[in-house]
Amino acid sequence: MAAGDRVALMLPNLPAFPVIYYGALRLGAIVVPMNPLFKRREIEFYLQDAQAKLIFAMPGEEVTAAAEATGATHVPVGLEGVGHLLAEMDPTAEIAERAGSDTAVILYTSGTTGRPKGAELSHDNLETNQHKTAANLLHLSTEDMVMGCLPLFHVFGMTCGMNAAFANGSTLTMIPRFDPAKALEVIERDKVTVFEGVPTMYGALLAAAAAAETEPDLSSLRTSVCGGSSLPVEVLRKFEEHFGCVILEGYGLSETSPVASFNHPDKERKAGSIGTPIEGVEMKLAQLDGSDTTEGEIGEICIRGENIMTGYWGREDATADAIDDDGWFHSGDLGTKDDDGYYFVVDRMKDMINRGGLNVYPARSKKSSTSTPPSRRWLSWVAPTPSWAKKSLRMSCSLRTRRPPVKRSVPT
Numbered sequence: 001m002a003a004g005d006r007v008a009l010m011l012p013n014l015p016a017f018p019v020i021y022y023g024a025l026r027l028g029a030i031v032v033p034m035n036p037l038f039k040r041r042e043i044e045f046y047l048q049d050a051q052a053k054l055i056f057a058m059p060g061e062e063v064t065a066a067a068e069a070t071g072a073t074h075v076p077v078g079l080e081g082v083g084h085l086l087a088e089m090d091p092t093a094e095i096a097e098r099a100g101s102d103t104a105v106i107l108y109t110s111g112t113t114g115r116p117k118g119a120e121l122s123h124d125n126l127e128t129n130q131h132k133t134a135a136n137l138l139h140l141s142t143e144d145m146v147m148g149c150l151p152l153f154h155v156f157g158m159t160c161g162m163n164a165a166f167a168n169g170s171t172l173t174m175i176p177r178f179d180p181a182k183a184l185e186v187i188e189r190d191k192v193t194v195f196e197g198v199p200t201m202y203g204a205l206l207a208a209a210a211a212a213e214t215e216p217d218l219s220s221l222r223t224s225v226c227g228g229s230s231l232p233v234e235v236l237r238k239f240e241e242h243f244g245c246v247i248l249e250g251y252g253l254s255e256t257s258p259v260a261s262f263n264h265p266d267k268e269r270k271a272g273s274i275g276t277p278i279e280g281v282e283m284k285l286a287q288l289d290g291s292d293t294t295e296g297e298i299g300e301i302c303i304r305g306e307n308i309m310t311g312y313w314g315r316e317d318a319t320a321d322a323i324d325d326d327g328w329f330h331s332g333d334l335g336t337k338d339d340d341g342y343y344f345v346v347d348r349m350k351d352m353i354n355r356g357g358l359n360v361y362p363a364r365s366k367k368s369s370t371s372t373p374p375s376r377r378w379l380s381w382v383a384p385t386p387s388w389a390k391k392s393l394r395m396s397c398s399l400r401t402r403r404p405p406v407k408r409s410v411p412t
Helices: 016-026 040-050 061-070 083-087 123-138 155-167 180-190 199-211 233-243 316-322 362-370
Strands: 006-010 030-033 054-057 073-076 103-108 118-122 145-148 171-174 194-197 223-226 246-252 259-262 281-286 299-305 329-337 343-348 353-355 358-360 375-383 392-399 406-410
Touching (some): 006 016, 016 030, 016 155, 040 061, 103 123, 103 155, 118 123, 123 259, 145 180, 155 171, 155 194, 171 180, 180 199, 194 199, 199 233, 233 246, 259 281, 281 329, 316 329
Parallel strands (some): 006 030, 030 103, 054 073, 145 171, 145 194, 223 246
Antiparallel strands (some): 103 118, 246 259, 299 329, 353 358, 375 392
């Protein structure tokens, strides 16, 4: 391996993940985290696009075939870890010299707007983001036990879980794949103090606790954080009431390392808000033409600061589209800002519907509808309408009465 070589890492949350991750970085390599559920076509794309030389992954025909097709070497890593591999190697004390601006990780986006793009995160990106998260938001110390439910191949789990815990001497306890009953068991067993999750995990934990024969003891929890999408206010309140643990909501993307804003623990919390920018980060709302919005207007959330990626791997065109000449990263998310400077996500720009000059936001309609009893689940989609020859927003509502879903078409 040489400095700058790409090493793919396609493993679930196992001790081998951080061992390989930090070992590769120590040698100056660039880590390419991958979802262990990927199939051959996806594996081939990632390996080919990143031009990875090695891939550490569970044994399997699909990953072996993908590696052979792209010229990469597959190093099988089973549940037993990498101890047997290390036993065959001579130790090295070498630490490659790398600049803070050098790429440490290539994190591929989901590719909802086309083929996946690899966001290049530098050593400085990751170091400053984990430090600000640990020091200002989580207040991590050597006494803390952090729960690693989030996939380590995802930027949230990688930075806020793994990097933040290890850099600050905390302990990281992991489960390979999220299971709410198992998570409750581990929190109680290991006296977890910090839990990090996405909204669906919090709802699942509440349901698992309600179904448990004995009430789980989660008294060790002092802080929980939530990201990925907006946490329903009802779930937030129920979780805090049931477990006596505060949930702090935040916001970020792969391209922002990831944390951009948060409900800070020493400031007012606002349910449904993604909070205010963290230290070293600026945020603003921009109109489609790039100009700033006026007070109360919906605009695209733009971010600038030490957390912004250096660019998309091999995609100068995409980088130029995402980061403007003034260094603002355009997230593609629409939001609002209140008088106190707290931001609220409204929807994705690509989901916005323009109806005769009036903008309609499906996510906002869904949020408004689900907050009104007796609705429980809503599904929204768009469909053409003869009257406008454009789109209408249609919503299907499942009621608590267990009657068949009621469908209504809402002209937009």
